[in-house]
Amino acid sequence: MKAYLISIGDELLIGQTINTNVAYIGNALSDINIEVIESSVVGDNLDSILSELSKAASIADLIVITGGLGPTHDDITRSAIVKYFNTELVRNNEVLEDINQFFAKRGRTVTELNASQALVPKIATPIRNKRGTAPGMWIEQKGKIYIVMPGVPFEMKGMMEDFVIPKLSEMTKGNGVVIKKLILQTTGIPESNLFERLGNLDELLQGAQMAFLPSQYGVKLRITVKEKDETLALNRLNEIEQKIRTKVGRYIYARGNETLEEVIGRILADRGLTIAIAESCTGGEVCSRITNVSGSSKYFERGIVTYSNASKVELLKVNEDTLAEFGAVSREVAMQMAEGVRAASGTDIGISTTGILGPTGATTNKPVGLVYIGYCDDKVCTAKKFLFGDDRILNKQRATQAALEMLRRQLLGISDEE
Amino acid sequence: MKAYLISIGDELLIGQTINTNVAYIGNALSDINIEVIESSVVGDNLDSILSELSKAASIADLIVITGGLGPTHDDITRSAIVKYFNTELVRNNEVLEDINQFFAKRGRTVTELNASQALVPKIATPIRNKRGTAPGMWIEQKGKIYIVMPGVPFEMKGMMEDFVIPKLSEMTKGNGVVIKKLILQTTGIPESNLFERLGNLDELLQGAQMAFLPSQYGVKLRITVKEKDETLALNRLNEIEQKIRTKVGRYIYARGNETLEEVIGRILADRGLTIAIAESCTGGEVCSRITNVSGSSKYFERGIVTYSNASKVELLKVNEDTLAEFGAVSREVAMQMAEGVRAASGTDIGISTTGILGPTGATTNKPVGLVYIGYCDDKVCTAKKFLFGDDRILNKQRATQAALEMLRRQLLGISDEE
CATH class of the missing domain: 3.90.950.20 (CinA-like)
Structure with missing residues (x-):
């Protein structure tokens, strides 16, 4: 399954907000063997969104859209979805109940503006939002899946964990190739020094892939293997990890994403x-x-x-x-x-x-x-x-x-x- | 002038790194009236980079490329540039001197791998890197400008501040429309509450644009005006700011990007x-x-x-x-x-x-x-x-x-x- 990510929001193009969603979604999808082939950012503009949706649907099977679902005037993703699928908005009572509870818990009153977020395109299954008021949408049409989520990272992550990832994992089981990744986090050693100590990478990796990801906190090594089944993949990763540890083990403080x-x-x-x-x-x-x-x-x-x-x-x-x-x-x-x-x-x-x-x-x-x-x-x-x-x-x-x-x-x- | 941003790196698609560069560059360019029309992310793959360069050059005047300039095997942006422009690498002595000084200051020895970063495509003017070892590149060809910078945010920012922005500002002076933006940062008031207190936005803005940018720290308001000259633009912004302050002034803690x-x-x-x-x-x-x-x-x-x-x-x-x-x-x-x-x-x-x-x-x-x-x-x-x-x-x-x-x-x- 090939995925295309669309982020919507002027603030991302004009640089007022850093787009953290693409990294999170890219990581979550590649963990379940869905390949992200491209990612793009478009502004809060109906025509741009519609044309990007068409382009994405022409090359990918899964289109993941984030942003532009807020209650204010500059959020137009929902209108774009209505127009693209030629559908209409209907009030969803479960979503309305979620919104009511969200405000009740915080001791605030639901305004008309908030309540309007319970209007969902008819073609979509709403994705419940436990952490905010805008529901997400799951749409299947002509063999393609469209997932629409809020741009607020915390809300998007909740939907991914609770609903999107479990559902997609179920759908993509058993497609013949298993991709497994391993992260080894190092610190206190510069990237070039690390690279030289690892020596001949072709010999070390034998067909696997490795990336060096430097930041002010250190260098992460990401190793990726593709194998026929999970056991083979995990064994290959294990083998490579042992070789790396022999050479630079003292600098590795974590395996995976542990801080x-x-x-x-x-x-x-x-x-x-x-x-x-x-x-x-x-x-x-x-x-x-x-x-x-x-x-x-x-x-x-x-x-x-x-x-x-x-x-x-x-x-x-x-x-x-x-x-x-x-x-x-x-x-x-x-x-x-x-x-x-x-x-x-x-x-x-x-x-x-x-x-x-x-x-x-x-x-x-x-x-x-x-x-x-x-x-x-x-x-x-x-x-x-x-x-x-x-x-x-x-x-x-x-x-x-x-x-x-x-x-x-x-x-x-x-x-x-x- | 229209700009297209290309970020290069598997780590951005697979989600190991958050792309903060697009926000920074988008912001810096829009400050000097250069419109960012699209932004895309491609992996460390020669064909993808070449095809993205062609696409960008077909719709934009300025192409800003970041990432893939490190010293290790998985960094291939420089090779892609050499191939795209059908040029060759030549050693640049000024860049080599920068690299030597960079290491001397840190008490480290320059390895062959580090020294190889002084090889620069013949067609490019190198952009000096005061904060790291990979030089950037400035290329002008057939009326288009190509700027290539490292993906490490700190190094890229140094090049933008010291060289790229001053040079681009000089080139784009006096193109007839002045775009000015104003940020008002609020905290302690929810987005929907802020929206309602501001009342009728068309009346408030009279043709200007406003975006609500929420995060866990509060909601930023970004107001954008387009006018014929700077004085008109600043007066319009001032007028709008005063109206906003009358309604929600107590929640505004900063004007601009002050923390x-x-x-x-x-x-x-x-x-x-x-x-x-x-x-x-x-x-x-x-x-x-x-x-x-x-x-x-x-x-x-x-x-x-x-x-x-x-x-x-x-x-x-x-x-x-x-x-x-x-x-x-x-x-x-x-x-x-x-x-x-x-x-x-x-x-x-x-x-x-x-x-x-x-x-x-x-x-x-x-x-x-x-x-x-x-x-x-x-x-x-x-x-x-x-x-x-x-x-x-x-x-x-x-x-x-x-x-x-x-x-x-x-x-x-x-x-x-x-």
């Missing part, structure tokens, strides 16, 4: 260890990443964001002489911060960050991008120096990732390479 | 006020948002992330009896946290968050999504109740935005509506 903070959380919870975090340059981002994980209260005791020197001294017992001699951005202060937060909170582990994220704050000896990360437990107290780039927000994200990765390596006893 | 934390930072710095933050449910995210702003150390003194009840008592002097009587997620505790962090740090203002983000933690009386936000200064100590949804990460983002907005309204003396 670094989830990996760390799992290890801490398993071992019954607790942590406390002292942040200067990362300004709360390390704590925020750690607490993204549900259940993190089991191992995360507290975080202290000490932006001022005074608060470093008062809350973390950083030595004033050390601050004067080495400065706040130093290996010595990073270690004292980590030990200080550990001692103050009585946790097993303390970690810390201190650095200059830019654009201001550099001195002759200390450039923008310089960051120290500290780690202390009952046996080890250490700090590591990093040199990132010039962009404040990227530096913050990199420093946060580096702090979490340092924690992972310490927990797993992975030493630094020389 | 809520930048708005707050500006007010705090102007007035010489300092703040401290106590976070429970938001886990450091409020501090992280505040410290995204360069110069925030002037007004942000410290943040305390108290995930445990013990740390709330110890660090924020929350009363144990209050915790026992009302629970950690309560108006009373939110107020004590805000006052506690203010008193401990000696700042002018304290703010706090406490809530249940889910998926676990709900009780009979306290559902997932319940959040209290506290605010205290030397005159006022108050807390506000919010009821968000079911998703942990979205709830965190909403609660953080609500805390920052509560701070903004307190600073500006905007009272709650009844």
